[in-house]
Amino acid sequence: MSDEIGEQLSALVDDELDEVERPLLLGRLQRDTELREILGRYQLISEVMRGAGQVATLGIADRVKRELERNTALPPAEKPNPGGLGWMKPIAGLAVAASVALVAVLAVTSVRQPAVETATRVASTQDTEAAVGGSGELWERIEPRIDKRMAAYLVNHNEYAASRGVQGVMPYVRIVGYENNRQ
Amino acid sequence: MTRSLVSSVLALVIVVAQNVALAESDARQWLERMSMASQSLNYSGTFVYQRQGSLEAMRIVHARDESGERERLLSLTGPKREVLRDNQVVTCILGDRQAVVVNKSRPRTPFPVRFPTELMDLEKHYHFKVLDEDRVAGLTCRVVSVQPRDEYRYGRRLCVHDKSHLLLRSELTAARGEAIEQVMFTAVEFPQAIAGQKLLPDMDGADFTWHREPSEQPETGDSVADSRWKVTQVPDGFMLTDHGWHQLSADEAGVEHWVYSDGLASVSVYIEKSPKDSEAYSGVSYRGALNAYGTMVGGYYVTVVGEVPRQTVELIGNSVRVK
Numbered sequence: 010m011s012d013e014i015g016e017q018l019s020a021l022v023d024d025e026l027d028e029v030e031r032p033l034l035l036g037r038l039q040r041d042t043e044l045r046e047i048l049g050r051y052q053l054i055s056e057v058m059r060g061a062g063q064v065a066t067l068g069i070a071d072r073v074k075r076e077l078e079r080n081t082a083l084p085p086a087e088k089p090n091p092g093g094l095g096w097m098k099p100i101a102g103l104a105v106a107a108s109v110a111l112v113a114v115l116a117v118t119s120v121r122q123p124a125v126e127t128a129t130r131v132a133s134t135q136d137t138e139a140a141v142g143g144s145g146e147l148w149e150r151i152e153p154r155i156d157k158r159m160a161a162y163l164v165n166h167n168e169y170a171a172s173r174g175v176q177g178v179m180p181y182v183r184i185v186g187y188e189n190n191r192q
Numbered sequence: 193m194t195r196s197l198v199s200s201v202l203a204l205v206i207v208v209a210q211n212v213a214l215a216e217s218d219a220r221q222w223l224e225r226m227s228m229a230s231q232s233l234n235y236s237g238t239f240v241y242q243r244q245g246s247l248e249a250m251r252i253v254h255a256r257d258e259s260g261e262r263e264r265l266l267s268l269t270g271p272k273r274e275v276l277r278d279n280q281v282v283t284c285i286l287g288d289r290q291a292v293v294v295n296k297s298r299p300r301t302p303f304p305v306r307f308p309t310e311l312m313d314l315e316k317h318y319h320f321k322v323l324d325e326d327r328v329a330g331l332t333c334r335v336v337s338v339q340p341r342d343e344y345r346y347g348r349r350l351c352v353h354d355k356s357h358l359l360l361r362s363e364l365t366a367a368r369g370e371a372i373e374q375v376m377f378t379a380v381e382f383p384q385a386i387a388g389q390k391l392l393p394d395m396d397g398a399d400f401t402w403h404r405e406p407s408e409q410p411e412t413g414d415s416v417a418d419s420r421w422k423v424t425q426v427p428d429g430f431m432l433t434d435h436g437w438h439q440l441s442a443d444e445a446g447v448e449h450w451v452y453s454d455g456l457a458s459v460s461v462y463i464e465k466s467p468k469d470s471e472a473y474s475g476v477s478y479r480g481a482l483n484a485y486g487t488m489v490g491g492y493y494v495t496v497v498g499e500v501p502r503q504t505v506e507l508i509g510n511s512v513r514v515k
Contacts, residue, residue: 158464158493158495159477159484160284160293161293161295161403161440162440162460162462162484162495162497163479163482163497164282164284164293164295164440165295165405165438165440165449165460165462166458166460166497166498167282168282168295168296168297168298169298169449169451169458169460170458170460170498170499171298171300172298172299172300179230179252179265179359179375180277181265181275181277181282181284182241182265182480183479183480183482184273184275184284185248185250185265185266185267185273185274185275186241186243186246186248186250186267186479186480
């Protein structure tokens with residue numbers, strides 16, 4: 010894989026790959042598991058970036074599937090990669106692009122301040138900042154002794170909450186989800 | 193002429209009111225179907241969970257057959273964590289903490305919960321709307337908006353699969369519509385049957401520390417009247433739906449548990465005696481849209497946990513009194 014392939018992947022995600030390059034890349038995707046995994050991760054981020062509430066365009070996975078179905082005649086096999094090093098640079102480049110994309114997503118949609126502040130006594134109940142949790146202690150940063158108790162409460166509460174009402178997210182997602190901001 | 197004008201305006205108002213009522217009824221039908229689908233379908237898929245400062249990928253496998261529901265949820269990014277749930281127990285295997293937490297599971301009640309009171313007047317506290325179609329994970333879904341009428345509860349923007357009614361994307365929002373956290377499938381399938389092997393954990397947790405909820409629970413009475421505590425204030429629309437005592441872990445003392453619900457959101461109040469050497473504490477912590485408020489009252493820990501805004505857990509926590 011080369012930088013050119015990386016650029017072609019980006020163009021494919023943006024639906025801007027030209028008619029000559031597209032069948033070549035699709036053929037390669039069909040044969041190359043690792044490349045498909047990279048594309049999958051890129052698609053996942055792309056889907057998240059599009060965000061909720063917006064009109065979704067055709068996903069990259071759909072486009073690839075559609076194209077593969079349409080292109081019955083695949084291009085001839087390309088030469089094998091000369092070595093592992095050739096993979097490194099484009100993957101790293103894509104990873105950087107993905108990281109930048111993630112930062113962009115989180116910068117736009119995050120409404121809480123991850124900064125730690127000492128837990129203090131109640132703000133006013135009319136405090137609109139508090140409505141979105143503008144302050145407080147991130148769960149993972151509270152004392153281990155309290156955290157142990159909280160973990161038991163969280164599992165127990167999930168069962169009660171899931172047995173009634175409509176959950177905003179699937180039960181237990183918050184337990185399985187790992188906190189990247191852990192310090 | 194004037195009478196005719198009044199009649200016309202009145203007719204218009206009635207038509208508008210009927211349309212609003214129909215729209216809200218339609219939205220609640222989507223929610224009812226969605227609630228049923230999440231429990232009755234076989235499905236497996238990958239999804240992303242986004243909350244403040246983090247984005248995680250997870251996989252869920254859910255099976256429903258004559259023996260009941262079985263579910264497996266596992267992390268695909270970060271440390272290995274899995275939650276397995278069946279009709280008897282919930283098992284949380286936390287690879288990063290070398291711990292396993294086992295609790296009893298509770299039967300799920302499809303929405304709407306049949307509370308015997310005015311709790312079903314959800315429209316007093318939320319606006320319901322059915323919006324446009326969208327696509328998630330390659331599937332067409334219908335957007336349903338549930339927006340709170342005050343700042344004591346969160347809103348939801350849901351995208352419900354038009355065929356299966358599975359929830360494909362969910363966004364929790366604050367009172368002004370700001371997103372707090374979201375879950376979105378990136379791929380999902382609905383197999384006829386799910387092999388038992390797909391519901392087994394990757395980790396057996398044999399070397400981990402196990403925290404089991406004892407099967408025998410403390411005999412301390414079951415009614416609110418038996419309690420020496422009272423919760424004196426909850427936001428309008430929240431009602432007591434469950435009350436009891438649990439021993440959540442064999443090495444822990446019992447905890448008294450109160451559950452309040454407004455029909456959509458639930459809040460738990462936990463009260464347990466603090467160790468003699470423990471220090472007083474007070475404050476809010478959060479995980480995604482889940483807020484917890486802790487304080488001490490008369491040598492007892494009072495902890496309020498719920499998928500509600502911070503001010504709600506604070507309000508309830510600060511209203512706990514000894515009878």
